[in-house]
Amino acid sequence: MKTPKAKTWLTTLPLVALAFVVALSLASCAGEETTTTTAPAGSTETTAAPTGPVTLVATRNNDPNSLDPADEVTVGGGLESQVAFYERLINIGDPSGELEPGLAESWDASPDALTYTFKLRQGVKFHDGTEFNADAVRFTWQRIMALEGAAAQYWQPVKDVVVVDPYTVQIVLSQVSPSFLATLAGQRGIYMGPSPAAVKANETTPGDWAKDYFRDHESGTGPYTLTSWTHDQELVYEKFPEYWRGWDGEHVDKIIHRIVKEPATARLMLEKGEVDIAADDLPIEIVDQMKDNPDIVLKRDPTTTLTQFTFNVDKKPTSDVRVRKAIALLFDYDTAIEGSFKGYAKRVYGPIPSSVWPPIPEEAVKYNRNVEEAKSLLAEAGYADGFTLKLSGMDILNYKSLFQILQQNLAEANIKLDVEMTTWPVLFEKLQKPKGEKPFDMASYQMWAAIPDPVDILMWWHTSAITVINPGWGTSETDKMLDDANSTMDQAERERLYSQVIMKLNDDCPGIWVAEVEHVMVYKPWLKGYEYIPYYHGLVNWYNLSIEGKES
Amino acid sequence: MKLYYLIGRRILQVIPVFLGVTLLTFAVSHSIPGDPARAIAGIYANEQTVEAIRHRWGLDRPVYEQYGIYVKGLVQGDLGVSIQSRRPVMDDISDRLPATIELALFALILMCLIGIPVGVVSANWRNKLPDHLSRLFVLIGGAVPTFWLALVAQLVFFRYLGWLPSGGRTSDMIASPSHISGLYLLDSALTLNGAALVDSLEHILLPGITLALAGITSITRMTRASMLEVLQRDYIKAARAKGLSRRKVVLKHAFKNALIPTVTILGMMFGSMLSGAFVVEWIFSWPGLGSLAATSITNLDYTTIMGVSVVIAFVYVLANLVVDVSYMILNPRIRLE
Known part of the structure; x- marks a missing residue:
């Protein structure tokens, strides 16, 4: 016997089914309605082919963590979206690292290099319609420091931000920092905004700096505004009509930033x-599969990214410099570049990429594959019969083959390599263990310079940086070189000191510097204006992009 | 046994299940090496920044204290704040749960529509051509890995034939239907939004079929086995002996009784599809719970991992409750036991 509830269900089901059928039958009409909404207002039958707003569709592989530049500073975490909304005081204009005006028209430093004065551009508006001025710069600094978020670290050398007049602001440093301007033009932690008025208007409790609100809202001065964010699906940006650079020339009106987690799917969509x-960067294997497709542009550019192995210098047998050198001599660099990087990389002979000064000194020790020399070094160190090493490496697709190549190379000298591949946070936990407690013999990961200054990549070899990357290498002498290089404005002296550090590193061999990886961006031929600047790795200058000749 | 008593007993059973799930997930996720504060701060953050973040997130407190705080919040319906998105975990989950439920329900319906009839046909024509064909179909369906099937389906139906979209829940040109249940198919039907309905249907087809194919194997096998068993029973022979047609005996007398094991499997499958659909969700850019869970695991987002586990445990318990109630409808004797 049917229960009353069952009866209700039975009577409701046909209604739902009917609704489905009616809805389906309306589909075609509604579909037509939707497509016509893209036609411009006022277009008539006599006009040429209708042109709607120019829309760009880009993929990204994850949902941003936060759109607040004070809180999130990583590519992949939200920075690649933030740059559509927020801007810097100064920018890096080209791959050479040349600085150019941004929200500041000009700048100069005091003779003691402790005060930087910026003349701000007039007529710049935040997306809430309020004006960008010196107060907004000071407010940005105050907010970042108060929130103690990830961006705060980039403002630590700053003692004060002084408003001189509405369009002049001074940044006062507590100590000389030769890389300060480069940091200010770099990609992390230095974006102006959100607008003070928008922050005040959206505080949940007075003084909370609207930190919750700006995770998924924005109020910058940039070319695009955030229209919508559907988590794990897409973010939509539309052009800000009052953007200070104006909209003359070719640009896109709307950007759909679609989240596609699987690279193979992104490839099919492209x-x-x-x-x-x-x-965002597709794995090199996927990119390489598209190289012969005439409908895809593969733009290859040199980066500041290094792939490296580092040695645990506090643990036997890698504490012995002869063992480290032997392993550097056993490694087959050319096979790695062709096999693991599919040729999208080039050799590097030291701890710094060729795109960042200073160049690796001519007289620095360089390592090329030489099995016999490696074997004699191992014999000299008492390891002719070999040993076992544990390698912790980043779980990146092409690293697997890189590690296999190393395994094969080391087997030639009876060295057994146990490989453990982990995600970045797990590897990081291992790397940052105190000196002497690091649970690996070798580690492998990427490093890169995000500013046009060697400090960004060589500072990790300071002993105070052992919590992060440094595998335990360094002495008071090398620390002093690094400290001195980072506290003088004398460029020649800095080059000399950094060259000495590089020489010392190559000689002690605490790492194997494998290759400088190329950046390969893939896009359709109708997309114009894409330019890669290594210091803005992972970021796209959305304003410069346009679409020309795309068939609708 | 009264129905409401059974439901009440089941609800009480939820409490130890939840505590067990939270304890287990907490223990496992905290024993994995990794520093969430570092993950938030970014690779270049100095130790001072990392410490500030660790303190702000309560990650510097003893583990048992962190667990206590978590359980206290859970009782109040607070799943904590996601380390990754910095939003309440409940918000992140509620954003994704409807998408996953819709996909799982769609796949479940497909499984029933295909798996049960194939199982019945297979049992009815045992060791004959239809049985051989259906067993072959089941074998292939069960042997093909989901990720491979998903990629091939995408390649054929999106890349080459261009019949269906590559992924996502809706197209850019079509606005999502008004939010009623969060299930796009249902919402667009209820609001008579034809364009959204067709669009949602097009988007769910590939992931739905891919997800369903793996499950159809179990449904067909189970239906076939239990149908064969029931068809051997005396009351079936009696029904045939009194002159009822084979068709009537199979569909009316045998089928209903043979469904009980299948319903059990369906309940468990629904639960596992919520948590296990991550491969399909990942490949088809389906913004669901599985996709969220996979990202959280890679980023050591403990709070989200735990939140997702608790929600899935809850749905599992709920699905089992539905299964128990279905038993009673299918076989009233169970209610008396």
């Missing part, structure tokens, strides 16, 4: 023309 650019 090939099919459903997206215009795969705006």
Whole structure:
């Protein structure tokens, strides 16, 4: 016997089914309605082909963590979206690292290099319509420091931000920092905004700096505003009509930043023309599969990124410099570049990429594959019969083959390599263990310079940086060189000191510097204006992009 | 046994299940090496910044204290704040849960619509051509890995034929239907939004079919086995002996009784599809719980991992409750036991 509830269900089911059928039958009409909404207002039958707003579709592989530049400073975490909304005082204009005006028109430093004065651009508006001025710069600094978020670290040398007049602001440092301007133009932690008025208006409790609100809202001065964010699906940006650079020339009106986690899916979408650019780095294996496709542009550029192995210098047998050198001599660099990087990389002979000064000194020790020399070094160190090493490496697709190559190379000298691949946070936990407690013999990961200054990549070899990257290498002498290089404005002296550090590193061999990896961006031929600047790795200058000649 | 008594007993059973799930997940996620404060701060953050973040997130407190705080929040319906997105975990989950439920329900319906009839046909024509064909179909369905099937389906139906979209829940040109249940198919039908309905249907087809295919194997096998068993029973022979047609005996007398094991499997499958659909969700850019869980695991987002586990445990318990109630409808004797 049917229960009353069952009866209700039975009577409701046909209604739902009917609704489905009616809705389906309306589908075609509604579909037509939707497509016509893209036609411009006022267009008539006599006009040429209708042109709607120019929309760019880009993929990204994850949902941003936060859109607040005070809180999130990583590419992949939200920075690649933030740059559509927020801007810097000064920018890096080209791959050479040349600085150019941004929200500041000009700047100069005091003779003691402790005070930097910036003349701000007039007529710049935040997206809430309020004006960008010196007060906004001071407010940005105050907010970042008060929130103690990830951006605060980049403002630590700053003692004060002084408003001189509405369009002049001074940044006062507590100590000389030769890389300060480069940091200010770099990609992390230095974006102006959100607007003070918007912050005040959206505080939940007075003084909370609207930190919750700005995780998924924005109020910058940048070219695009955030229209919508559907988590794990897409973010939509639309152009800010009052943007200070103006909208003359070719630009896009709307950007759909679609989240596609699987690289193989992103590839299919790009090939099919459903997206215009795969705006985050696709694995090199996927990129390489598209190299012969005439409908895809592969733009290759040198980066400041190094792939490296580091040795635990506090643990036997890698505490012995002869063992480290032997391993550097056993490694087959050319096979690694061709096999693991599919040729999208080039050799590097020291701890700094060729795109960052100073160059590796001519007289520095360089390592090329030489099995016999390696074997004699191992014999000299008492390890002719070999040993076992544990390698902890980043779980990146092409690193697997890199580690296999190393395994094969080391086997030639009876060295057994146990490989453990982990995600970045897990590897990081291991790397940052105190000196002497690091649970590996070798580690492998990428390093890169995000500012055009060697401090960004060589500072990790300071002993005070052992919590992060440094595998325990360094002495008071090398620390002094690094400290001195980072506290003088004398460029020649800095080059000399950094060259000495590089020489010392190459000689002690605490790491194997494998290759400088190329950046390969893949996009459709109709996309114009894409330029890669290594210091803005992972970021796209959305304002410069345009779409020309795309068939609708 | 009264129905409401049974439901009440089940609800009481939820409490130890939840405590067990939270304790286990907490223990496992905290024993993995990794520093969430570092993950938030970024690779270049100095130790001072990392410490400030660790303190702000309560990660510097003893583990038992962190667990106590978590359970206290849970009782109040607070799943904590996501380390990764910095939003309440409850918000992150509620954003994704409807998408996963819709996909799982769609796949479940497909499984029933295909798996049960195939199982019945297979049992009815045992060791004949339809049985061989259905067993072959089941074998292939069960042997093909989901990720491979998903990629091939995408390649064929999106890349080459262009019939279906590559992923996502809706197209850019079509606005999502008004939010009623969060299930796009249902919401667009209820609001008579034809364009959204067709669009949602197009988007759910590939992930739905891919997800369903793996499960159809178990449904067909189970239906076939239990149908064969029931068809051997005396009352079936009696029904045939009194002159009822084979068709009537199979569909009316045998089928209903043979469904009980299948319903059990369906309940468990629904639960596992919520947590296990991450491969399908990942490949088809389906913004669901599985996709969220996979990202959280990679980023050591403890609070989200735990939140997702608790929610899945809850749905599992709920699905089992539905299964128990279905038993009673299918076989009233169970209510008396």
